[in-house]
Amino acid sequence: EVQLVESGGGLVQPGRSLRLSCAASGFTFDDYAMHWVRQAPGKGLEWVSGITWNGGSVGYADSVKGRFTISRDNDKKSLFLQMDSLRPDDTALYFCVVGDYYVGWGQGTLVSVSS
Amino acid sequence: EIVMTQSPATLSVSPGERATLSCRASQSVNTYLAWYQQKPGQAPRLLIYGASTRATGVPARFSGSGSGTDFTLTISSLQSEDFASYYCQQYDTWPPGVSFGQGTRLEIK
Numbered sequence: 001e002v003q004l005v006e007s008g009g010g011l012v013q014p015g016r017s018l019r020l021s022c023a024a025s026g027f028t029f030d031d032y033a034m035h036w037v038r039q040a041p042g043k044g045l046e047w048v049s050g051i052t053w054n055g056g057s058v059g060y061a062d063s064v065k066g067r068f069t070i071s072r073d074n075d076k077k078s079l080f081l082q083m084d085s086l087r088p089d090d091t092a093l094y095f096c097v098v099g100d101y102y103v104g105w106g107q108g109t110l111v112s113v114s115s
Numbered sequence: 116e117i118v119m120t121q122s123p124a125t126l127s128v129s130p131g132e133r134a135t136l137s138c139r140a141s142q143s144v145n146t147y148l149a150w151y152q153q154k155p156g157q158a159p160r161l162l163i164y165g166a167s168t169r170a171t172g173v174p175a176r177f178s179g180s181g182s183g184t185d186f187t188l189t190i191s192s193l194q195s196e197d198f199a200s201y202y203c204q205q206y207d208t209w210p211p212g213v214s215f216g217q218g219t220r221l222e223i224k
Contacts, residue, residue, distance in 0.1 A: 033209070033210075035213070037215075044200075044202060044215065044216075044217050044218040045151070045153075045159065045202050045204075045215045045218070046215065047204075047212070047213045047214060047215060050209060050210065050211075050212075050213065052210055057210040057211060058210070058211070059209070059210050059211030059212045059213075060211075060212075061212070062116070095158060095159075100147075100206045100209055100213075101147075101149035101161060101164040101165075101204065101206055102149070102151070102159070102161055102204075103161050103170065105158040105159055105160075106158065107158055108158060
C-alpha cells in the first residue's frame, strides 16, 4: 500500500523559508515521478511542482517558479520542497503525490504565511 | 500552459439519478486525463486515468470518456457517498507541467 507522509509545514512570516519533506513507503520509490500539489483553504487543487524518477527533469507552476525548489533522495525514499520568499497566497495544504496521474496521496502538511 | 475548464461549477442531482460532469482542455491532451474525487477533510482519490480506465477499487458506476479536448465523467446512479467535489487533471504535458480543472461540486438535490 502506498504511504506518503508529509512534514515541515507551519506558520511563517512573509519572505521567510520553509522546507517540506515527504517520506514514502509501500512502492518502489525510484520507479515513479513525484509531485507536490496544494490546496488553499476552500479552494481547488493546484499543481505546484514535479520531478521525474531520477531527478533529470523538474517542473514548476508559474506561481512558484524561481522561489520553490523540488528535489528527491531515492536512497532515503524522500521528496522535498524548498520554499523561499514565501507569500500569503502560498498559504495552503501541501500534498505529496506519486505518479504521472496520482495514485497515492499523503494527508498533507499545512503551510500558513502571515505576519 | 494548458487550461482545464470544468462545468458546471456546482451540480445538483438526486440520489439514484445520473450525473454528468464535463472537462474541457484548451488544447489536445490526447487521453492523458485523470479524474479525482475529494470529500471534505480528506485527500483526493484517483477515480479514472487514461480518460476511461477506472482505478483499483473504483465502483463500476463511475465511467470516463473522451479524448483530445473534451472529457466526461459519468456517475450512473448516485449513491450518498458520491456527493463530493470532482477534479480533472491533464498530464499530457508532463514533464515539465500538469494542470487541474477548477472542480465541480456535486450536491444533493
